[in-house]
Amino acid sequence: MPDKKNIFEEAWAKLNDSIVEYNGKPIGTKAASDNTHQTLNYDQIFTRDFAVSAIAFLMKGEYEIVKNFLLETADLQSKEKQFDCFKPGEGLMPASFRVDSKNGKDKIIPDYGEKAIARVAPVDSGFWWIFILRAYVKITDDWDFAHSSKIQKSITLILELSMVNRFDMFPTLLVPDGSFMIDRRLGVYGYPFDIQSLFYSALRSSKELLKSNEENKKYIDAVVERLGNLAYHLQKYYWLDFNKLNEIYRYQVEEYSETAINQFNIYPQTIPKWIYNWLDYDNGYFVGNVGPSRLDFRFFSAGNLMAILSGLADKNESELIMNLFQNHWDYLIGHMPLKLCYPALKGEDWRKLTGHDAKNIAWSYHNGGSWPSLLWVFSAAASKVGKVELIDKAISIAEKRLQKDGWPEYYDGIENRLIGKEARTNQTWSIAGYLIAKMIQEKPERVDLVNFEEDSEVIKCTKKVTKKLNNKS
Ligand code: GLC
Numbered sequence: 436m437p438d439k440k441n442i443f444e445e446a447w448a449k450l451n452d453s454i455v456e457y458n459g460k461p462i463g464t465k466a467a468s469d470n471t472h473q474t475l476n477y478d479q480i481f482t483r484d485f486a487v488s489a490i491a492f493l494m495k496g497e498y499e500i501v502k503n504f505l506l507e508t509a510d511l512q513s514k515e516k517q518f519d520c521f522k523p524g525e526g527l528m529p530a531s532f533r534v535d536s537k538n539g540k541d542k543i544i545p546d547y548g549e550k551a552i553a554r555v556a557p558v559d560s561g562f563w564w565i566f567i568l569r570a571y572v573k574i575t576d577d578w579d580f581a582h583s584s585k586i587q588k589s590i591t592l593i594l595e596l597s598m599v600n601r602f603d604m605f606p607t608l609l610v611p612d613g614s615f616m617i618d619r620r621l622g623v624y625g626y627p628f629d630i631q632s633l634f635y636s637a638l639r640s641s642k643e644l645l646k647s648n649e650e651n652k653k654y655i656d657a658v659v660e661r662l663g664n665l666a667y668h669l670q671k672y673y674w675l676d677f678n679k680l681n682e683i684y685r686y687q688v689e690e691y692s693e694t695a696i697n698q699f700n701i702y703p704q705t706i707p708k709w710i711y712n713w714l715d716y717d718n719g720y721f722v723g724n725v726g727p728s729r730l731d732f733r734f735f736s737a738g739n740l741m742a743i744l745s746g747l748a749d750k751n752e753s754e755l756i757m758n759l760f761q762n763h764w765d766y767l768i769g770h771m772p773l774k775l776c777y778p779a780l781k782g783e784d785w786r787k788l789t790g791h792d793a794k795n796i797a798w799s800y801h802n803g804g805s806w807p808s809l810l811w812v813f814s815a816a817a818s819k820v821g822k823v824e825l826i827d828k829a830i831s832i833a834e835k836r837l838q839k840d841g842w843p844e845y846y847d848g849i850e851n852r853l854i855g856k857e858a859r860t861n862q863t864w865s866i867a868g869y870l871i872a873k874m875i876q877e878k879p880e881r882v883d884l885v886n887f888e889e890d891s892e893v894i895k896c897t898k899k900v901t902k903k904l905n906n907k908s
Pocket of ligand 1: 466477480483484615616617618
């Protein structure tokens with residue numbers, strides 16, 4: 436049996452080893468410290484990966500590195516309205532950055548996607564930045580920092596970028612394939628739930644963090660309204676339980692009018708067979724994507740767990756989501772928590788939707804692989820729902836192998852048994868994800884740092900839009 440104390444201590448030592456300094460100050464953690472694979476950009480500080488490290492540091496009481504990161508990334512945020520389409524648009528934050536040291540001088544080199552494999556730009560960086568900021572302020576009470584003009588400006592720039600008028604008329608965000616944790620093609624273009632859920636939590640964070648003054652009033656009002664609209668839309672079109680499945684199964688198609696029931700013209704023939712064994716009367720979840728004639732039934736863990744934390748899922752739905760994990764434990768947790776999505780794309784679907792991506796073959800990497808980094812959000816959600824026994828179970832599974840296997844980036848296989856084919860070892864967010872889970876296991880109240888309580892103003896707004904739009908149909 437591995438020595439648990441030793442695993443925890445080793446994880447802290449490794450997280451500390453991954454710290455990157457800039458001008459003598461800690462500003463982030465590199466994605467992985469692995470010498471056995473090509474480095475590519477794994478030696479860089481990724482915004483989304485650092486979010487997990489940041490929560491671990493904050494829970495431990497180490498605030499400086501998080502503040503430095505927030506300040507540096509605020510500086511890196513693009514501040515100019517761009518008409519040059521090859522430059523990062525106003526408000527965009529980098530996916531990653533590295534520190535170059537030459538002749539005793541440090542220089543930061545950011546990447547907004549212009550160097551990334553397949554040139555994928557990060558839709559999620561700004562949202563993670565706000566999420567980290569909110570946790571930092573929650574634990575330190577450093578409101579002077581949050582209300583400084585620099586930080587307020589960064590928040591409003593992120594809002595401007597994500598709430599700009601577009602061609603469609605939905606409250607959800609239209610995003611390209613590969614623009615978030617899943618940074619390769621996986622048929623997640625359109626309105627992927629992972630991003631909508633993260634967007635919702637970023638809006639909730641902004642509502643708390645924006646200083647109440649004349650200048651910010653338009654942003655605060657817009658945020659509250661968008662939260663209501665987004666919750667309405669996601670609840671109505673993404674939430675799937677047995678009753679909803681039955682409704683879709685009997686959908687009429689080709690309806691023209693504002694009052695159409697099958698608004699997205701979903702053909703019942705597209706319901707995949709696996710769903711009949713997956714859904715039961717005691718479970719439910721938000722589906723992966725909804726758009727014109729498209730309902731992606733795949734289950735994505737990160738967005739669903741984040742929905743529990745942000746309050747997008749109500750109490751009942753949160754329990755149904757956690758039940759889904761319990762009902763399908765062998766696949767979603769299996770031999771290593773936590774599957775990123777279920778099921779995998781196979782055969783022709785895989786060829787067409789991933790572009791023949793060998794890294795994303797069925798049950799590997801993003802395509803049905805398992806990511807220990809997600810242990811943090813699983814443990815936090817389980818604590819919120821009051822199912823702490825699930826945290827114990829998931830951690831003891833992880834402890835059997837994580838350290839022994841060298842803290843891999845991901846695992847492969849239907850039941851998450853194999854170390855990922857191209858997984859990096861010493862992957863920082865695998866380490867930080869485990870540390871957060873352990874700290875929550877020790878003190879379940881620690882979930883407060885990443886949790887959002889019910890907000891009556893948002894609920895009121897959701898009810899208002901529900902009444903308004905349901906009256907039309
Ligand atoms: C991979 C992952 C991405 C992560 C990066 C660094 O590209 O897909 O989500 O941020 O590695 O770990």
